[in-house]
Amino acid sequence: MVSSRGIGRLAIVLLGAALFAAVGVGLFVVAPETLADLFGVLFALVTVVLGIRFAGNVAGSLLPAYDVAEVAVEGPISRDGGGGPLPSSPRSTPADDIVEQIDRANDDENVDALLLKLNTPGGEVVPSDDIKLAAERFDGPTAAYATDVCASGGYWIASGCDELWARDASVVGSIGVIGARVNANELAEKIGLSYEGFTAGEYKDAGTALKEMTDDEREYLQGLVDDYYDHFVERVSDGRDLEPSFVRDTEARVYLGEQAHEIGLVDELGTREDVEDAIAARLEVDEVTVEEFEPTRPLMRRLGAGAQRVAYAFGSGLAGIAGDGEFRLRT
Template sequence: MCSRHSRKMKNNKEKPEKWKVVLKVLAILLLLSFIMASCVSFFIDGDYENLDGNTALIEIKGPIMGDDSSFGLFSDDVASSSEITRLIRKADRDSSIKAIVVEINSPGGSAVASDEIAQAVKAANKTTVAWIREIGTSGGYWIASSADTVVANRMSITGSIGVIASYLNFGGFISDHNITYERLVAGQYKDIGSPFRDMTPSERILFQKSLDRMRGYFIDEVAANRGLKKEEVEKIATGLFYLGDEAKDLGLVDELGGRDEVIAIVKEKIGEEVEFRKFSPSRGFFGLLEGVFSRQSFYIGEGIGSGIVKKAQAQSYPSILA
């Protein structure tokens, strides 16, 4: 009787252990399938090179920065000038590539990084076309203007020729909370632009001079790239953005349209059928895995967050879409 009872107890203990093993195996299989599916979707999204194409397609998406390494999770949404210039030069050296198309969807960013990419486009010995999608403003337009031909949708947002260097000033907050900013500098202007104090009149004048000088470089580049008079660009270099059709009337854009128009232009230039070869930043195995996990984790969080926002919007006011 006792032996039968002990065997029954032993069997009952083994059942939970077996279920734990089964659950662990299922979890591992689920994780592996998740990684494989994500990797497949990663490649399907276009992060590869079609070796048969004769026209390089290089994307410039998001804020333009010198390097994307400091953006971590969001590095895929930053246009790195170091990577993009490398891809442009790589495409230019490739004898099978007849033209280079830069697909721009960027509000601009670093003036230096924008100029680096623009100079790389100008230096290319191939036919170059800038294709502005939803937005190509400020540094994004600086780059576009350096191409042989600029194409934009009639509703694309472009232009915004100007320079900005605004910052938050916490001087009043610090004063209101009885916090003192101890200024210790070796050099009169070493802490110019510090957010913990107000600018002096002389500092503001110096800062504005630098911004005006950079704006002058921007205007000179656009005028030279687009074959416009400097005075013409001066009039429209107010920082205001223009829709694609307005930009065409102002001489900032050559053609209105999208992918089909870009293909037609390239075909006419190179004299053969156009097949795009996408040039993307190279990523190693661990970089790929990092990208997969960061993307999926972000999208999970984004999905939860967007669901909450949509629910709140539905309860408060109707959505406005365009």
Template sequence: MAWPWRRKSRRKLARIAIEGPIAGPTRERVLKALREVEEREFPALLLRIDSPGGTVGDSQEIHAAIKRLRAKGCRVVASFGNISASGGVYVGVAAEQIVANPGTITGSIGVILRGNNLSKLLERVGISFETVKSGLYKDILSPDRALTGDERELLQGLIDSSYGQFVAAVAEGRGLEEEQVRGFADGRVFSGAQAQELGLVDALGDEDTARRLAARLADLDEEKTLPVTFGKPQKRLANLIPGRALLGRLQEALNLELGWSGQPLWLYRP
């Protein structure tokens, strides 16, 4: 026999928000929230995405968890906010239906990998590296030198493999042919209206439009069923300090450049 709170959950709608870059802390928070939704047997989930994407592995883990939730019978509708690009799209296509605002920035399907070649700067300040390595490619993307031709070819193979995985997931999730997806999956971004024409989203509307759709799919009363939000980020008192939000965004941008340097990313980086 199901616990009483589980029976009540079957008459409610869950909501999880993915905001900002998709990386370690976001992955952990979202995966925990998805487990809670599964354990409490919610019939539907509203997935709000406002993200430029992030790391490949983290995006894939969230995508897989959403598909497992759907396999248990939960109806999942994604709502794209201001931006849902690259890894945000990858996560979104795991949903059954996608709703985007007409002006949502979406797309950017592809992979990017960047390193930092600081060799000229290091030479000017008199800094040089001494490297001992076990293999020819062990120090690939080292900041004290440029890539060799062989290294560039090796990394391109890595990017191509990751890109193929991305295209396959979009094709499967949206019911499109892979060649059809490759026709527009060249890193370009679209508005929500353009994405609908391409088959990337199902309908245009706001988060309430997506909420009503999720309720209908689960045979819930769309007029009365309000979502229960899981996985809210912890609020910190420091965020109330004037200028703290701007400082946080600058720190986030720095982390993208330094912390993710050398990693293949499903990330929109204008």
């Protein structure tokens, strides 16, 4: 069944075609009494075609074909998609871009619902929370759809949507926080390196790779991880309406979609078409048309992204060796 929006677009196109046809006939068929009459019909047809294209553009501006915005979160989540001395994977997710897309969809009067497609293993804590908050700000129905992986920071983001869908074999969960550092102290001693730090504040260099951590420093860093975890559990339990004790009892396990659905981590199982049908039902329409929202990037930034992909091809194999070794937190 054709939607009212589609009927409106068709009406505008037909009206524009009729108007331009009348103009074409008047200019090139009826009025002329010279040799131009021989070409009148041809010119009239050209005018009609141009009129249809013009009317189509007007219809697209007044009544866009989409009513649902899709924003994709794919790859590891970070602030800007980079975050290190060497380029990160080109498929990493810049959180600021995702927030911009969601906010742009929220400001678009033609968008009635938001579809957040998730395929991410998680990533940095605060950028994940920024995306979740943007989803919560959206004025309308929101649905998160897990494709392959919706883990850790991805699940954090999903907790900001009205419902979470997944496939039977999607990987869902990993509600936990990890803090890690490279301990290069023994290696440094073997090759004759030593660490000498000049700091103000007892814990300023806690977690530095080239020095052995004290018990107090371990306790301090573990406290940071625990605080982030408490925050994570609170966000998920509030957003997903789950008991905090249940969230903690998952112990950061991952589940396949079917099991995640059985225990309540996922609301519904289904395909992309099922998700769109559910959104249409919530909007009380026969069907929806989804428009993929992508980040608006200046030319120099797009060129920089291309250069990053080239650099990644050469440098990704060194990333695990050449990191700075500092203590890092991620979901």
